[in-house]
Amino acid sequence: MTGERTGLSAGWTEELERELRRSMPPGALLGLVLEADDRVLELGLLRVSAAFRDEGHVGRVLTRICAEADARALTIVCTPTDEFGADRSRLENLFRRxxxxxxxxxxxxSEHPWERPPEPRPASVGPTVPHQEPRG
Structure with a gap:
């Protein structure tokens, strides 16, 4: 699934990435790459700039990603690494939580060694709609 975005993910995953980047505090950068098809949401990259680590941003972003995947009944796949200065053990603990x-x-x-199956949701609950500021 890595590479070009699929038609199924081109809209909602890009909008989610934009929304989550906007949710970061001033000066904080969020590296985030998501791709999806009809079964899997691939978390290709989740990284927060070093000066903003250990402030709960990654956990908050991951919670939001999980909610969107659950709403669409998608399994999330990823590969925790120690790239970009991450502590792989701490990252794996976060993913386990x-x-x-x-x-x-x-x-x-997929080729990713870690997965999170979707949590069942009531039938009346669907994907969330991103908040949009009124135009004026």
């Missing part, structure tokens, strides 16, 4: 777990190679939905 959000319902992710390592998956055996033969059982994976």
């Amino acid at each position: 959000h319902g992710f777990a390592p998956v055996a190679a033969g059982d994976r939905l």
Whole structure:
């Protein structure tokens, strides 16, 4: 799924990325890459600028991503790494707290070794609509 965005994800994942970037405090950069198809939401990158780490931003962003995936009944896939100065052990603990777990190679939905299945939601709850400022 890496590479070009699919037609299914081109709208909502890009809007979610923009929304989450706007939610960061002034001066904080959010590196975020999401791609989706009809079964999987790939979390290709989740990174906050170093000066803003340990302030809860990654957890908040991940909670929002999980809510959107749940609303669409998508499994989230990712590969925790120690790239970009991240502490892989702390990152894996964060993912575990959000319902992710390592998956055996033969059982994976993608090349990513970690997955989070969607949590069941009531039928009346659908994807959220991003807040938009009134135009005037």
